[in-house]
Amino acid sequence: MFTVNMKTPPFNSHPQFREGLPKLPVPPLQQTCEHYLAALTPIVDPEELNHTRKLLEEFQKPGGVGERLQKGLEQRAKKMENWLSDWWLQTAYLDYRMPVVVHSSPGVVLPRMEFSDRQGQMRYAAKLIAGVLDFKSMIDNETLPVEYLGAKPLCMNQYYKVLSSCRIPGTKRDTVVNYTLDKRPPTHITVVHNFQFFVLDVYNSDATPLTVDQIYIQLEKIWNSSLQTNKEPIGILTSNHRNSWGKAYNNLIKDKTNKESVRAIQKSIFTVCLDAPIPRVSDDMYRTRAGVQMLHGGGSRWNSGNRWFDKTLQFIIGEDGTCGLIYEHAPAEGPPIVVTSYLYRKKSEMVRTPMVPLRMPQKLRFHITPEIKKDIEEAKQNMNIMVHDLDMKVSVFSHFGKDFPKSQKMSPDAFIQMALQLAYYRIYKRCCPTYESASLRMFRLGRTDTIRSTTIDSDKFVKAMDDPNTEKVALLDKAVKAHRAYTDMAIRGQAIDRHLLGLKLQAIEDLAALPEIFMDTSYAVVLHFNLSTSQVPAKTNCVMCFGPVVPDGYGVCYNPMDTHINFAVSAFNSCQDTNAARLAQALEDALLDIKTLLEQTPKANKAWSRQSSEGEQLLII
Known part of the structure; x- marks a missing residue:
């Protein structure tokens, strides 16, 4: 999933390893400050750039505010395991008040x-559950292979949070809870079908996990106990604006039965949505429909109520063979994708085991008061608005995959990012701030930083591409090198x-008073990511999808396979x-145009860039 090396650890991969x-x-x-000015150059006008340059000169003066704040950060870095991780969790996720769905x-x-x-559906679900329990045992036993970037080990901390x-x-403001280290850690998952939630114990009394056929039998019981479709979709409450959901949540858990049911969902190992x-x-159209199914469930008429969107990890299995997952982003970036690689290792046959009486899965009860009913109706309406507003296109680019840029000695990721820059420029006749995720897992508790794909060199390339009188290949090569260097x-x-x-x-x-550079128009512009992108490479033929981060923007995710590329592009209607x-x-x-350009240019005239593939391996949302 990550295209990093997996090695049997010479030391264990428990969080202590991060030391x-x-x-x-x-x-x-x-x-x-120098790189900030360079990032602004292609996206703000010269007058605004000049104003920002003066602010930065003032900010950097010896003994000035910039130096004081820098020293404060350096002191914080000495005292803490990671100076950024707590701040990032709060500002990027827990303080964010838009719905987690789509946004x-x-x-x-x-x-x-x-x-x-x-x-x-249930056979697949049973095998999937057993596969994730295998993955969990590796975490519990501290035998999960450590990932390496070259010879450097990566932080495995996120695996213990999903x-x-x-x-x-x-x-x-929201919070995140994790029950893994409780004295009595959870031994159940939650299964939701027809908007009804069930607790399914997935371990026997001797602490061994249920077999695939035992899980199948339990899923049959859940299915037969949830045939009514007229139940209130309590789960849809989790899709609302965070402040509204926060108020509804406080009201919901006033009732003891509701509180116990909600706690059972929160404590579960993961959730399976049938x-x-x-x-x-x-x-x-199937891939696009499957993409929106994973992101929001299709609306209140369909499966949006068949979720608990606050749950970190939810596996989705449709009766029609549509499968995938959705994960709440606060605790982790990539590990849920890695989890899926373990799901395909389960044997496909159903192995019969001696029949042991299994306890009936517990149906979770909710008392729906008129006030809660009103909250559900509001959440339904807001969800349906989101569903109609999301514009999604999931496609397979079948003409070539990462094999072609590699044959040209170019980074596949940089190649795709330059194509994205060109595509956007051709439509809008301007360049825009572009976000690409880069992992900081080489460091303790590392999360992500931003690769800024719009550079002075990418700007020159896209403007030259449709001009017959310029040396396009040299400009492309320079832009690709700039992207690699920033990565x-x-x-x-x-x-x-x-x-x-x-x-x-x-x-x-x-x-202290907020420095002027943070109240400057340029700072607002540089953070308005019209293109929010991520390469999420996987061994399976899957694709991740997410919504835009600004109202007039796009979300673009891609999985470059050897001979094709899976793309998911989102916007707002x-x-x-x-x-x-x-x-x-x-x-x-x-x-295709960039491929044609490279094929038409004699190799002797190409200033080839032989690039390290290390950065390529740590690009993930």
């Missing part, structure tokens, strides 16, 4: 399964975005200027 990793550095102030939680579409009935965890809504089939579409900076903790955020939060923590299918088509055209 051997370096701490996240605080980049030099002058370096960040935060990514979905993953797995290859379509060969079944279209409830028996097939199971038995859940987000808890608040009226102003979805009803949704209307059939053409094969061409390497980012994964080594030297990018600008988290450093600037840290300086701003340090000023707030010091109760409420913005007249964006269109997911149009960008997807422009991206396909750009990829």
Whole structure:
């Protein structure tokens, strides 16, 4: 899933292992200010850039505010395991008040399964559950292989946060709970079918996990106990605006039965959603329909109530063979994707085991008062608005995969990012701030930083691409090299975005006046990511999808396979200027045009860039 090396650990992969990793550095102030100006150059006008340059000169003066904040950050870095991780969790996730659905939680579409009935659905679900329990045992026994980037081990901390965890809504700020280290850690999962939640104990009395056929029998019981479809979709409450859900949550758990039911969901190891089939579409439209199914469930008429969106990890299995997962982003980035690689290792046959009486799965009860009913209706309406507003296109670019850029000695990721820059420029005749995720897992408790794909060199390339009188290949090569250089900076903790955020939060923590650079128009512009992108490479033929991060933006995720590339492009219908299918088509055209350009240019004239593949391996949402 991560394209990193997996090795049997010479030391265990428990969180204690992270003590051997370096701490996240605080980049030099002058370096960040220089790179910040460079990042602004292609996206703001010269007058605004000049104004920002003067503010930065003032900010960097010896003994000035920048130096004071930098020293404060450096002191914080000495005292803490990771100077950024707590701040990032709060500002990026727990303080964020938009719904987690579409706006935060990514979905993953797995290859379509060969079944279209409830028996097939439950057989697959049973094998999947057993596969995740195998993965859990590796975590519990501390035998999960440590991942390496070259010879450098990566922080495994996030793996200990994805199971038995859940987000808890608040009226102003959320929290995350994890029950893994409880004296009596959870031994159950939650299964939801027809909007009804069940506790399914997945371990026998001797602490061995249930076999695949035992799980299947229990799922049959759940199915037969949840045939009524007129139940209130209590789960849809979790899709609402966080402040609204926080108020509804406080009201919901006033009732003792409701509180116990909610706690059972929150404490469960993970959730399995057995979805009803949704209307059939053409094969061409299937991937897109599956993408929105993973992201939001299709609306209140379909499967959006068949979720608990605050749960960190939810596996979704449709009766029609549509499968995937959605994960709440606060605790972790990539591990849920890695989990899926273990699911395919289960043997496909159902092995019969001696019949042991199994306790009936417990149906979770909810008392629905008129006030809770009103909250559910509001959440339904808001969900349906989100569903209608999301514009999604999931497609397979089948002309070539990462094999072609590799044959040209180019980074596949940089190649795709330059095609994205070209596609956007051709539509809008301008460059825009572009976010690409880079992992900081080389450092203790590392999360992510931003690769800024829009550079001075990418700007020159995209403007030259449709001009017949320019040396396009040299400009492409320079742009690809610039992207590679910034990627390497980012994964080594030297990018600008988290450093600037840290300086701003340090000023707030010091109760000092906010420096002018953070109130400058340029700072608002540089953080308005019209393109929010992520490469999520996987061994399975899957694709991740997520929503745009700004109202007039796009979310673009891609999985480069050897001979094709899976793309998911999202936008909002409420913005007249964006269109997911149009960008997807422009991206396909750009990829083909760049390939043609390279093939038409004699190799002797190409300034080939032989690049390290290290950075490539740590690009993940």
